[in-house]
Amino acid sequence: MKPLGPLPPEYAAQSGELRIGGRPAESWAAEAGTTPLFVYDFAIVAARIARFRAAMPAGLGLHYAIKANPFPPLVAAIAPLVDGLDVASRGEMVRALTVAPARALSFAGPGKRDDELAAAISEGVTLHLESDGEADRALAIADRLGVAPRLAVRVNPDLELRGAGMRMGGRPSPFGVDAERAAALVRRLRAAGADWRGWHCYAGSQSLDTLALIEVQAATVALAGRLSDEAGATPPLVNLGGGFGVPYFAGDRPIDVEAIGVGLVDALDRRAGSLADSAFALELGRWLVGDAGVYLTRVVDRKESRGETFLVVDGGLHHQLAASGNFGTVVRRNYPVAVAGRMGAPADDPVSVVGCLCTPLDRLADRVQLPRAGPGDLVAIFCAGAYGLTASPAAFLGHPPAAELLANA
């Protein structure tokens, strides 16, 4: 048997039934009128934001990276509580503009097409430039449009975020302008009349290493200082990136956000003179919403085969690819999973939970111990709030879409 990931501490049970957003899991399935479904508890998101605000230096901005979960009611609920929305496509930008002003938006990502650059510049959205070539295109488009574009420079740092699930710094990268060229680009942007908005640096993501996060933030503040000195200009905003991870797997421990706040106070106290008047922000996605989502799917079949038991559910990797271990992970490990109606019951039934897709890839929990369950029971797969439905191949095998519901908004 293999271990399950840890259940996020925000979830409780009552009379043995999982509660989400203060209501029984089954009541959400009833409200959706179908399974599978995702339920996002906005109270968990709001509590994370409040915890962030309490832990971080006064005035530190918080941006939400929409790509983590673009469900429109969720984005609309988050927008008033944060200082910015980070978008990664024109599609995300258009949606974000319905709930936030253009000046609160920033648009990062390699491979922005000319139509995306033009739309952002016209709207007054800040572009995070990823290369000199993109800078050239943005300046040319702005010139044609007759506006001063809001341009920040994303920096490919000469440092790397230790312990991060994904590393983006210190190496050749499609993301950002190499640190050693960044100041020259800023001088060029300012000479061309652009409204330079500052620096963006994103060294990695899904880190559970608190010390590494503290170190990388301090190094990023120092890097921004060096680059600003070199550019001879004060950045209005330094976006320090994010990288705050959430525990998915057995042995994972949550990060210590309060310690990160203390570290960041220290780093900002020691910042270069060129940053004295700069604002700072962190950009978070997964840490804000990841634990707030639960994927609920119903058992269709309980099947014995050659000594093993399979709970076959009506959901699968077409809705929650990451839980099947097929998205960005090398070794398949189990997410936290529970039988929603048997919380606290003895986990003495060795089973695998498999999805309804006709492929062996569709395995949502591999050889785990759960309370006994059978057809009709709801299975809850946690950590489904970030990179869940939109990061999954929804059209695969032509099954119905998953419902999405927002609690406590």
Next chain:
Amino acid sequence: MKPLGPLPPEYAAQSGELRIGGRPAESWAAEAGTTPLFVYDFAIVAARIARFRAAMPAGLGLHYAIKANPFPPLVAAIAPLVDGLDVASRGEMVRALTVAPARALSFAGPGKRDDELAAAISEGVTLHLESDGEADRALAIADRLGVAPRLAVRVNPDLELRGAGMRMGGRPSPFGVDAERAAALVRRLRAAGADWRGWHCYAGSQSLDTLALIEVQAATVALAGRLSDEAGATPPLVNLGGGFGVPYFAGDRPIDVEAIGVGLVDALDRRAGSLADSAFALELGRWLVGDAGVYLTRVVDRKESRGETFLVVDGGLHHQLAASGNFGTVVRRNYPVAVAGRMGAPADDPVSVVGCLCTPLDRLADRVQLPRAGPGDLVAIFCAGAYGLTASPAAFLGHPPAAELLANA
């Protein structure tokens, strides 16, 4: 530098430009009015079907597994050339019924919901039963509907397909009824008045091992004979599965379909008396359509970073997840990739091709040698005809959908 996969031999160039379906690649982008796009050349599919017919024993049925590529015009073009369509969901079934009669359809997959079973039974589609529990539900629903359901039994064989990309046999499995219980189930189905349609056995997929395919087909014919003897009944149809792979990666060699046909003639000659009057079929998806598809995406940026060059394209893993190595593969390897306008030019430019998504996972070719390319050039990613667009997270990051076009239909 890392090797690229082998270009499928069906593609040619003229004056240095890749031709797809007899036309220049750029003409397809012009027809779509956008990039990225998928182009499927039906002539390649039809040639595969003709090759299959010529190689295989007379009267062997050919089924198309729609999940490989459910693009409606493609399915409509294939339907008249094959003897059956295999579906994996009610959604696929509804689409298949628009181009084929119910009697040509079979529905496999674990986790079929009651509404799916009822729809299939009402329509007269053959259900491939995956478990005793599913059999119970199907019989109860048929009883309620007052019809004799068309039921085949999918067998979880006691053999395994060697060298297959995915193995489905010989072990505990969510797929099929264990061989050791299958005959008893058939007796039960027949006693209940069901229209037993035969056996289905699927031992694995994406195999490039011709000898293993020959052996597994022979073993499957023998297994079907044993089980039929045990059940005391002649199956109308034995679906021997598929598993024919296509070469994706350097060193991959295509299977020898003609040798498989010779092997199958031999296996059928030696079949048990209980199978004397049975029909046989193979069910293929990937081998029919995989090489027929090309994903075309345009270079947006050519970027140098710390000694490496990135071609950033307007497509990415949201359309072609498998090419990024994030779907069912352990070690990331490169698909066949070409610069559509520089076919035959010296491949002397070391680059990585990355998608437009803001994630390091989005890499379509990792450190390869291509003819020099830059913004505006079309990049062709081959082997995009099967498990491409529908097996990818299309909504991820909110980018526009890919166009799909069918050539030579």
